[in-house]
Amino acid sequence: MTARAAKTDPGRFFEDFAVGQVIDHATPRTVTEGDRALYGAIYPTRFAIPSSAEFAASVGLVPHPVEELVGFHVAFGKTVPDVSLNAVANLGYAECRFHAPVVPGDTLRTRSEVIGLKQNSNGRTGVVWVRSTATNQRGEVVVDWARWVMVHKRSADAPAPETVVPALADVVRPEDLVVPAGLDLTSYDVAAAGGAHLFDDYEVGERIDHVDGVSLTDAEHMMATRLWQNTAKVHFSTDARPDGRRLVYGGHVISLARALSFNGLANAQLVAAINAGAHVAPAFAGDTVYAWSEVLDKATVDAPGVGALRLRLVATRGRDESMTLRGEDGKHADGVLLDLDHWVFIAR
Amino acid sequence: MTARAAKTDPGRFFEDFAVGQVIDHATPRTVTEGDRALYGAIYPTRFAIPSSAEFAASVGLVPHPVEELVGFHVAFGKTVPDVSLNAVANLGYAECRFHAPVVPGDTLRTRSEVIGLKQNSNGRTGVVWVRSTATNQRGEVVVDWARWVMVHKRSADAPAPETVVPALADVVRPEDLVVPAGLDLTSYDVAAAGGAHLFDDYEVGERIDHVDGVSLTDAEHMMATRLWQNTAKVHFSTDARPDGRRLVYGGHVISLARALSFNGLANAQLVAAINAGAHVAPAFAGDTVYAWSEVLDKATVDAPGVGALRLRLVATRGRDESMTLRGEDGKHADGVLLDLDHWVFIAR
């Protein structure tokens, strides 16, 4: 019975990371039409490209891609056992770019490199920065991103590593956005897409209330989170937190908010990049989630009929018609769950 | 921020409809094997044709069709944002015919024409009749139907339109039922199909108690309803009704009752038409749903080994062994959720 601890994966602690370390994450995962269907059962998504193979083909995308966030969640899930199983908090994302569409049949793998370390002054935790890259079965990069997490030390006595804080961009530059090969929105079918508003109709500073709310259930967020092979036990077990509640995976709120944003941003067909993301407050079953967006920037991209919008997507517990991000104390307003700064491609 | 209301779809109000108006609904949707699997996870269906590609091929159906109701729900879901987002009530269905099987890979679109309008005497609501037609990527009609809904007026001051009440048939005539091309039930495998009773074994007036009950959960009905891209918020948000309960999509009860009807009608393999349907009472999580059927009519059809039964399928909250549709006051008996008059194709 001595071998027992050794055979179960305890996850890495802060002192198990070193700058430059490369981790090949288990388990490669093939994406299928089953994933598309489950994504549509769990999130109220209606974007025409992932919904319709015919529509996708009409804009140059063959075979039929799944939502970018499907690829992100699958790729991200792989990193959890190695990077964040002992995480105290998921602190941030940066420089996330979608490089190539994911289509059913693609097998994704993820590799991470440790790019930064900083022990906290309490000596019991530290921040780990990793850059993760997901590739498909042809070795093409599908999505990559940086994130940083606060991780427990195994032992408070372990010496602090040299502090390395990586330089990460506040925002992905428009010229670095990758338009999917072949994408052509010049003969885009606005009626089929379900929204009348195109690139030129949006103004920087404009806010859009996505109006609709969805109440969370434990069964749904667990199914979604499992689908991505994310193993963090706080999502699945009522034993994992003192309050007996299962914490909703932050990515579940991202996907839900993105799906809700269809109502007002129906032509924002593709997620191009994530500049920054904060899970401001935890979400639980019973919460009713709403979303609003703010247009932060606009950019032209080198592809026919395609523009880019930089959006802040905010998810809230309960509807916030005031669309206020900051509360009186300068912190996030009550009820804000998610603050996601990202780029989308939209028809012009 | 002035553009905000304009970018979110408020749905049509009564005065936004005009007889003869044609609406091309967003979003085309490709049906996949993932939909078949989810349908089987959410409803206790066991009909051999949609369950088994091999069985379907043995009766002439290649490629492997999904349940007719999958096509119906997908096609119906498309109409919700344009027709019934501001509906007070879904009043009825008529003349629904299934024209061609839906197979994985098919992309469905729906177009509706307004065929009737009648303002209510209260001046605040009106009834809208639409005929909706779903087509696949080859332009073939898959399913069409008429339905009528009561819709709010935006303004009580808006003038009443000319009243047009369309003539709709009480029942689809047997000679108008469309047998799927190639269907041949002459060498039908009764043992594999799971029921001994064929066309000749059913008598008009006979009632069949389907015996089994299923208790509803919020997670399941929300997943089903989302799968059809039905966006009506009463199904998803505890904020949408004063009682905080999420209303179960009426189509969820139809599919559940149809699946339960396998026990007693296992050879009623295909739904051919819906003559009329009433969602008599709302259903909620926690309800245990049962079903019974009455044989209303029988007809021969021009296809080898195929007969047609006209059935009343009744779903109830709690089991009603008396199989009583009408209560003492002449209205539907307590506990009746659904009263669905439809045609099925059955092996003879």
Next chain:
Amino acid sequence: MTARAAKTDPGRFFEDFAVGQVIDHATPRTVTEGDRALYGAIYPTRFAIPSSAEFAASVGLVPHPVEELVGFHVAFGKTVPDVSLNAVANLGYAECRFHAPVVPGDTLRTRSEVIGLKQNSNGRTGVVWVRSTATNQRGEVVVDWARWVMVHKRSADAPAPETVVPALADVVRPEDLVVPAGLDLTSYDVAAAGGAHLFDDYEVGERIDHVDGVSLTDAEHMMATRLWQNTAKVHFSTDARPDGRRLVYGGHVISLARALSFNGLANAQLVAAINAGAHVAPAFAGDTVYAWSEVLDKATVDAPGVGALRLRLVATRGRDESMTLRGEDGKHADGVLLDLDHWVFIAR
């Protein structure tokens, strides 16, 4: 209305079985990629072969097989309406062997033969032994097993049949395990598989605590059970038991425990056989399920890079770090839900 009872399947009672009787179960069922996705949404499985088509191909398995338990559950579900609809208890399994991988597109059928009967001394129930065999559309055996169930008699007055108790092996002999054609684990990618421990690292008698817990929900176990077309009403209806709780299908606990066993047994890629299985206590929504394994035996098999482990997989309600199977009274310890003796194939 007299025909009503006759048209609904009442299931077989004890006196409806006879030794030698063969039952061809309805309904054949085609397995799809949708099933794989749902399996991954419902169970936290991460075994590399079913997760990745690319990984499966790298070890010789093309096309991409689903988990063995998918095939088992589908095949088993078919037997429920004919064998165990009136069962008092599912008493045991034996001699279950997996003969060929199941891949999307395969259509499974199940046939059972009654191999034993023994009326209980109370005269009201009896034990029925059946051997069930599932075949694919090419007639190849996919999985077969023996099980025995206690079934109600329709009438206590019916005479007792001759007692026949079949001789069933306590354990499938290693030389009878069937290695999937083409399986070659000699160039196995340990990093991709997600676990460092191979055949030689496990010792007989060793126990492995799989650490993680999953809390059950009604929506999830009902969806899983329905996916296998298992119709036993105790799983679906709050009316079926006096306590109003829906009993979790025993196979749900098997799949959950098997998935949890990845953490410690990541290279135990394939289930080869089930020697014995006991559903020691019922499971319900709200229970948090944990698992531990004991290595019972090791064997070499005639395939490159492949070894076999005989494992006891124990699922518990609440975590049992003592990994104790037997309580002080010699019976199963409190909290034990499942005790499953099985063989797995593992990389050496």
